[in-house]
Amino acid sequence: MAKPTPLSGFPELLPAARAVEREVIDTLSRTFELHGFANIETRVVEPLDRLAKGGEIDKEIYVLRRLQADESADDTGLGMHFDLTVPFARYVLENAGHLEFPFRRFQIQPAWRGERPQEGRYRQFTQADIDVVGKDELPFHHDVEVMRVMVQALGGLPLPPLSFQVNNRKLIQGFYLGLGIPDVTAAIRQIDKLDKLPAETVADLLVEHAGATADQAGRCLELATIRVADHTLVERVQALGVTDDLLSRGLAELSSVLDGCADAVTATDGRVTVEANLRIARGLDYYTGTVVEIFMEGYERLKSVGGGGRYDALADDGRTTYPGVGISFGVSRTLIPLLADGVLAGSRAVPSAVLVALADEESRPVSERLADRLRARGIPCEVAPAPQKYGRQIRYAERRGIPFVWFPAAQPGQSDEVKDIRSGDQVEADAASWAPPEDDLRPTIVTPTPDPQEKTQ
Amino acid sequence: MAKPTPLSGFPELLPAARAVEREVIDTLSRTFELHGFANIETRVVEPLDRLAKGGEIDKEIYVLRRLQADESADDTGLGMHFDLTVPFARYVLENAGHLEFPFRRFQIQPAWRGERPQEGRYRQFTQADIDVVGKDELPFHHDVEVMRVMVQALGGLPLPPLSFQVNNRKLIQGFYLGLGIPDVTAAIRQIDKLDKLPAETVADLLVEHAGATADQAGRCLELATIRVADHTLVERVQALGVTDDLLSRGLAELSSVLDGCADAVTATDGRVTVEANLRIARGLDYYTGTVVEIFMEGYERLKSVGGGGRYDALADDGRTTYPGVGISFGVSRTLIPLLADGVLAGSRAVPSAVLVALADEESRPVSERLADRLRARGIPCEVAPAPQKYGRQIRYAERRGIPFVWFPAAQPGQSDEVKDIRSGDQVEADAASWAPPEDDLRPTIVTPTPDPQEKTQ
Numbered sequence: 001m002a003k004p005t006p007l008s009g010f011p012e013l014l015p016a017a018r019a020v021e022r023e024v025i026d027t028l029s030r031t032f033e034l035h036g037f038a039n040i041e042t043r044v045v046e047p048l049d050r051l052a053k054g055g056e057i058d059k060e061i062y063v064l065r066r067l068q069a070d071e072s073a074d075d076t077g078l079g080m081h082f083d084l085t086v087p088f089a090r091y092v093l094e095n096a097g098h099l100e101f102p103f104r105r106f107q108i109q110p111a112w113r114g115e116r117p118q119e120g121r122y123r124q125f126t127q128a129d130i131d132v133v134g135k136d137e138l139p140f141h142h143d144v145e146v147m148r149v150m151v152q153a154l155g156g157l158p159l160p161p162l163s164f165q166v167n168n169r170k171l172i173q174g175f176y177l178g179l180g181i182p183d184v185t186a187a188i189r190q191i192d193k194l195d196k197l198p199a200e201t202v203a204d205l206l207v208e209h210a211g212a213t214a215d216q217a218g219r220c221l222e223l224a225t226i227r228v229a230d231h232t233l234v235e236r237v238q239a240l241g242v243t244d245d246l247l248s249r250g251l252a253e254l255s256s257v258l259d260g261c262a263d264a265v266t267a268t269d270g271r272v273t274v275e276a277n278l279r280i281a282r283g284l285d286y287y288t289g290t291v292v293e294i295f296m297e298g299y300e301r302l303k304s305v306g307g308g309g310r311y312d313a314l315a316d317d318g319r320t321t322y323p324g325v326g327i328s329f330g331v332s333r334t335l336i337p338l339l340a341d342g343v344l345a346g347s348r349a350v351p352s353a354v355l356v357a358l359a360d361e362e363s364r365p366v367s368e369r370l371a372d373r374l375r376a377r378g379i380p381c382e383v384a385p386a387p388q389k390y391g392r393q394i395r396y397a398e399r400r401g402i403p404f405v406w407f408p409a410a411q412p413g414q415s416d417e418v419k420d421i422r423s424g425d426q427v428e429a430d431a432a433s434w435a436p437p438e439d440d441l442r443p444t445i446v447t448p449t450p451d452p453q454e455k456t457q
Numbered sequence: 458m459a460k461p462t463p464l465s466g467f468p469e470l471l472p473a474a475r476a477v478e479r480e481v482i483d484t485l486s487r488t489f490e491l492h493g494f495a496n497i498e499t500r501v502v503e504p505l506d507r508l509a510k511g512g513e514i515d516k517e518i519y520v521l522r523r524l525q526a527d528e529s530a531d532d533t534g535l536g537m538h539f540d541l542t543v544p545f546a547r548y549v550l551e552n553a554g555h556l557e558f559p560f561r562r563f564q565i566q567p568a569w570r571g572e573r574p575q576e577g578r579y580r581q582f583t584q585a586d587i588d589v590v591g592k593d594e595l596p597f598h599h600d601v602e603v604m605r606v607m608v609q610a611l612g613g614l615p616l617p618p619l620s621f622q623v624n625n626r627k628l629i630q631g632f633y634l635g636l637g638i639p640d641v642t643a644a645i646r647q648i649d650k651l652d653k654l655p656a657e658t659v660a661d662l663l664v665e666h667a668g669a670t671a672d673q674a675g676r677c678l679e680l681a682t683i684r685v686a687d688h689t690l691v692e693r694v695q696a697l698g699v700t701d702d703l704l705s706r707g708l709a710e711l712s713s714v715l716d717g718c719a720d721a722v723t724a725t726d727g728r729v730t731v732e733a734n735l736r737i738a739r740g741l742d743y744y745t746g747t748v749v750e751i752f753m754e755g756y757e758r759l760k761s762v763g764g765g766g767r768y769d770a771l772a773d774d775g776r777t778t779y780p781g782v783g784i785s786f787g788v789s790r791t792l793i794p795l796l797a798d799g800v801l802a803g804s805r806a807v808p809s810a811v812l813v814a815l816a817d818e819e820s821r822p823v824s825e826r827l828a829d830r831l832r833a834r835g836i837p838c839e840v841a842p843a844p845q846k847y848g849r850q851i852r853y854a855e856r857r858g859i860p861f862v863w864f865p866a867a868q869p870g871q872s873d874e875v876k877d878i879r880s881g882d883q884v885e886a887d888a889a890s891w892a893p894p895e896d897d898l899r900p901t902i903v904t905p906t907p908d909p910q911e912k913t914q
Contacts, residue, residue, distance in 0.1 A: 003774045004507070004551045007535075010500040012548065014555050015562070018497050033808035033899070034832040036839030040475050043467040043581050044501070044567070048524075050461070060523065066571040067505075067518040067536065076571075078464075079524065091469065094461045098471050100806070100857050102842050105472070110501070114523040114533075124500050139842065141821060148825075263826075317460045349557070351490035364598060368605075369720075375491040382493030385559050385596065400557050442490070 009117030010124050011332065016346030016401075017339045019443040021126075024157055024335060025108055028128050031153035032106040035145075037130055040105050042087035044112075045078040050090055060113040080112040084129040084328065089315040092133055092322055101135040101322075102142065108331070120302035120333045131326030133314055138323040140253060143290040143310055144260035147274070150306070150327045151261055154294070155268030158344065158445050159334065161297040162305070164261075165227075165277035168254040169287050169309070171237070172278070174247025175223055182211030191224055192281040195303070224279035229258065233276050250289070257290060288312040292327060296334065305334045347444045348401030353436045354381035354418070355397040356406045361387050363408070370408055370416070373431040380442065381406070394421055403440045406431075466574030467581050468789065473803030473858075474796045476900040478583075481614055481792060482565055485585050488610035489563040492602075494587055497562050499544035501569075502535040507547055517570040537569040541586040541785065546772040549590055549779055558592040558779075559599065565788070577759040577790045588783030590771055595780040597710060600747040600767055601717035604731070607763070607784045608718055611751070612725030615801065615902050616791065618754040619762070621718075622684075622734035625711040626744050626766070628694070629735070631704025632680055639668030648681055649738040652760075681736035686715065690733050707746070714747060745769040749784060753791065762791045804901045805858030810893045811838035811875070812854040813863045818844050820865070827865055827873070830888040837899065838863070851878055860897045863888075 006012070013021060029039065051061055061079040081087045084107045092099065108128045117123055130149060132142040147164065154162055172191070176184045187210035194202055199221050206217040219240060226236050237251055254276055261274045282291045289310035296305050308327035315322040338344045354374060356367045367383045374381050382402075384393045390407070397405050398421055406429070407417045418434060419426040435441075463469070470478060486496065508518055518536040538544045541564045549556065565585045574580055587606060589599040604621065611619055629648070633641045644667035651659055656678050663674040676697060683693050694708055711733055718731045739748045746767035753762050763786035771781035795801045811831060813824045824840045831838050839859075841850045847864070854862050855878055863886070864874045875891060876883040892898075 003553075004504075004547050006551065007500065007502070007504075010502065012500055013498070014552060015495040015497055019495070021498075022496060034835070034837045036807055036809035036837060038472040038476070038807050039479060040472055041470070041478075043464065043469055044569075045464070045467065045581075047461075047464075060525075062521045062533070063524045064519045064521065064537075067520050076519070080521070090461050094463065095471060096460075104807070104839070112501075124502075141818075142842075260822075350493055350495050350561070352493035361598075365717075378491070380491045380493060382561070385599075 009122050011122055011336050013339070014349065016349040016443065019346035019349070019351075020339065020344050020445050021331065021335055023443075023445050024331065025126075025128070027156050028153050028329070029106065029108065031156055032130055032149065035104070035149045035152075037104040037106040037149070040088075040091065040107055041109060042081070042084070042091055042107065044080055044110075045076075046081050046087055046090060048077055048079050051079045051082065051086060060115040062112050062114050082113050083111050084109060084127050085131075085314075085326070088129070088131060089322075093315045093317050096135070096317075096320070096322070101133065102138060103133045104130070105133075106130045110332075119337055120299075120305075120330075122332055122336070125330065125332035127328050128331050129308075129326060129328045131314070131324050133322050133324040135320060135322060138325065140256070140289075141260075143253065143325050144257055146308070146325050146327050147257055147261050147290075147292065148264045150294075150329065151264040151268065151272050151274065154306075154329065155264070155272045157271075158447050159271070159296065159338070160299065160343065161270060162272045163295045163297070164272065164274040164292055165280050165295065166254060166257055166274060166290065166292045167276065167278055167280040168250040168257075168290055169281075170246050170289055171250030171254055172223070172281060174244040174250050175237075175240075175242050176220065178242040178244030178247050179216050179219060181206075181216055181220070183209070186210040187212065187220060188281050191220060191279060194224055194279050226278040227275060229273065229275035231255070233258065237278075253289060282307060282309060286311040286313070290325065294327075294329070299334075299337060302333060302337060305330050342448060345446050345448055347446050348403075349443075350382070350400045350402060351380040351442060352382045352400070352402045353379055353440050353442070354404045354406050355393065355400075355402045356381055356383045357390060357393045357408070358384040358387045359408065359410065363387075366408055370406065370431055374406075374434075377432075377435065378441075379435060394419070397421055404436055466579050468579055468793050470796070471806065473806040473900065476803040476806070476808075477796060477801050477902050478788065478792055480900075480902050481788065482583075482585070484613050485610050485786070486563065486565065488613055489587055489606065492561070492606045492609075494561040494563040494606070497545075497548065497564055498566060499538070499541070499548055499564065501537050501567075502533075503538050503544055503547060505534055505536050508536045508539065508543060517572040519569050519571050539570045540568050541566060541584050542588075542771075542783070545586070545588060546779075550772045550774050553592070553774075553777070553779070558590065559595060560590045561587070562590075563587045567789075577756075577762075577787075577794055579789055579793070582787065582789035584785050585788050586765075586783060586785045588771070588781050590779050590781040592777060592779060595782065597713070597746075598717075600710065600782050601714055603765070603782050603784055604714055604718050604747075604749065605721045607751075607786065608721040608725065608729050608731065611763075611786065612721070612729045614728075615904050616728070616753065616795070617756065617800065618727060619729045620752045620754070621729065621731040621749055622737050622752065623711060623714055623731060623747065623749045624733065624735055624737040625707040625714075625747055626738075627703050627746055628707030628711055629680070629738060631701040631707050632694075632697075632699050633677065635699040635701030635704050636673050636676060638663075638673055638677070640666070643667040644669065644677060645738050648677060648736060651681055651736050683735040684732060686730065686732035688712070690715065694735075710746060739764060739766060743768045743770070747782065751784075751786070756791075756794060759790060759794065762787050799905060802903050802905055804903050805860075806900075807839070807857045807859060808837040808899060809839045809857070809859045810836055810897050810899070811861045811863050812850065812857075812859045813838055813840045814847060814850045814865070815841040815844045816865065816867065820844075823865055827863065827888055831863075831891075834889075834892065835898075836892060851876070854878055861893055 190205040203217040206212040287309040291309035293304040294306035306329035310325040312323045314324035356371045415428040418429040647662040660674040663669040744766040748766035750761035751763035765784035767782040769780045772779040813828045828838045872885040875886040
């Protein structure tokens with residue numbers, strides 16, 4: 001069979017890059033679990049009617065059919081999920097009787113969209129989602145909780161600085177209501193276009209589609225320019241002279257989010273900042289309070305690398321409503337461009353920290369037992385594939401990035417030796433006590449200074 | 458929207474059961490990495506022509522089409538992989554220039570088959586595969602290696618006893634050749650039916666389809682009854698009076714596999730046994746040497762829960778051949794029946810080891826800071842969702858299986874206290890030094906004595 005070529009939109013990683021992705025996923029999982037979030041994994045398919053939003057089905061869904069099915073029974077009625085929220089909402093409804101609420105879960109899985117691929121947007125992509133879901137009600141403090149958890153989780157990764165830009169739907173809606181805009185929902189939809197269209201065009205759209213006067217449209221735009229990280233937020237909004245109960249509640253919530261995250265942000269040492277940005281609306285209609293989008297410094301072209309918010313009805317089975325608040329982080333969207341640009345890399349392509357050398361084929365069992373003694377102490381290793389000259393065995397280790405080569409004693413009574421092939425230092429060693437430096441134990445994420453010539457995307 | 462019902466063949470786990478699956482996957486991954494196997498993850502789709510085996514496409518493949526595609530461009534030409542071997546072979550060909558050979562990889566991912574679901578057979582199921590792949594050649598010692606690694610990996614899991622039943626295609630082929638059977642391949646295919654059909658029927662099939670005489674068919678069946686774990690293997694086969702070079706090579710290889718696994722088997726303390734079973738053929742045509750199937754005690758009805766072997770051409774791009782040897786373990790096939798039967802369970806549904814109690818809503822930040830101090834020391838915890846009476850907060854912890862409740866000091870100068878809610882013991886504690894017993898730190902796999910009444914499947 002001929003050499004296959006990559007499929008556009010379905011990126012795959014070489015082993016060293018995959019080690020980076022695994023380390024990122026493990027770090028995120030550890031933080032989520034420290035905060036009491038339980039992991040779940042949902043099947044990749046959902047009935048098509050579940051994937052429909054408000055009766056309409058997005059065009060980018062992949063639908064499954066069995067290859068050998070009859071023409072008449074062509075489709076299975078199943079499509080692949082395009083995010084992790086739809087399957088999670090279904091899982092909550094299906095298993096509500098077996099879950100304790102508030103239910104905290106995290107989920108790190110791929111999702112699929114049949115759209116045209118571009119940098120940061122793929123047909124298969126991995127997401128990391130956290131959500132807290134309540135039964136009938138979910139107190140506001142969980143909004144602060146998910147923000148703090150995601151700040152801590154992403155603050156633990158060696159990524160370029162991340163900016164959490166937060167807003168509150170109640171604040172926007174209340175402001176528009178207090179201002180007297182006739183169609184508040186339409187106004188939010190227009191304001192959401194500010195990252196694509198010039199302000200004047202959006203002002204015109206507000207007049208045309210939301211029934212705003214030119215003055216009202218102007219004040220909506222003024223609100224949307226507010227971007228602060230501290231208490232001046234309240235003054236800045238109040239200075240616009242609009243009063244409304246919903247506005248006040250939204251403003252108080254947004255202030256609480258900023259306050260609640262302050263110490264978590266400080267602990268990230270500049271890796272993560274959180275600020276109020278009053279033009280963030282998020283297009284999706286189901287958000288009802290806190291909304292957040294996450295941007296990565298130097299990668300603004302990717303748009304947001306994560307986002308989420310509060311939805312008062314994540315799921316509803318006709319009798320019970322399940323409100324939720326959550327944030328999704330785009331693992332593929334973030335890592336694949338960083339790996340391609342050389343901003344992140346894996347320190348090596350194999351888990352092995354040690355290559356156990358092989359004197360001759362007959363002594364393979366000796367080398368294997370030796371390797372097993374190191375493994376029993378948590379040191380990943382492999383035995384040389386062939387009893388070549390030691391120089392060639394060392395080059396074999398070098399090509400794989402294995403830092404140490406272990407030479408079993410040539411004679412009984414002699415001592416084993418281990419060589420650090422980077423420094424060339426070779427010392428006597430005992431498999432019962434020797435260990436590599438902690439940093440060499442497993443592949444790690446390295447952040448080389450990117451070579452500008454390779455930075456092509 | 459109405460309460461959804463489960464989709465047949467697409468099992469999903471509740472959080473406590475998912476904790477079991479995660480622990481199993483983590484344990485397997487750790488062992489694979491200790492042996493130098495690198496993890497990769499492949500996309501879920503392959504071009505349909507890659508999924509075809511020998512030109513024919515299995516009927517159970519799920520094919521993707523975009524929901525809103527034109528009728529004329531109905532199919533994407535992509536199907537979902539039905540195992541992890543096909544995508545791995547393609548990955549090796551596609552990336553051969555970037556890989557070092559022999560290349561050891563493990564892969565733990567779902568696969569999909571559109572077939573009728575039954576116990577242990579699902580439409581979506583997770584597999585854990587290890588393979589070693591060489592370029593042009595792959596020495597035999599890697600057959601022993603993958604067997605040893607899988608024995609160690611599965612021996613580290615709290616499963617019912619597992620039996621690795623090993624054979625060698627060269628041994629069977631050589632025996633049939635030495636015996637003078639006209640169609641060796643057909644004979645292997647018939648012998649493979651011994652687990653479904655009575656011996657006499659298989660003897661008739663050997664005569665009918667493989668051109669064997671009645672005497673030859675009888676000796677084939679005699680060979681197939683040999684089942685031993687030690688050196689008597691060689692005598693037993695030689696006693697059948699057939700001599701052939703290929704037979705001798707296969708017999709030597711099979712003996713080496715048994716020998717090479719002996720110490721690894723001993724170390725599992727009875728969890729894993731390895732024996733030669735000369736009726737194991739494995740239906741797939743591409744095996745060329747070692748073949749193995751894994752069975753689980755008390756779950757023989759599942760047939761094998763894993764298997765694999767040596768294939769001299771895992772992949773081939775017309776210029777280079779990539780031989781391989783590997784074993785696949787059915788994670789879903791094994792765990793889902795064990796979880797359903799109550800043989801395995803998760804100790805709790807949440808990661809939290811500690812619930813930090815809440816005196817009143819105003820002191821939430823105090824409880825949050827306290828929780829963060831425990832988290833910084835690796836102790837998963839959550840803060841009570843509401844400032845209910847402490848008795849109700851304790852019951853909240855109880856319902857989730859959280860073993861400890863932490864009571865922050867009521868007054869400055871007083872001490873915090875922590876209660877083990879199982880024993881009722883409550884002691885003074887300091888968040889800078891207190892830790893739960895190791896076993897309580899995270900959810901663990903427990904093996905309750907199953908209630909026979911619940912064991913319904």
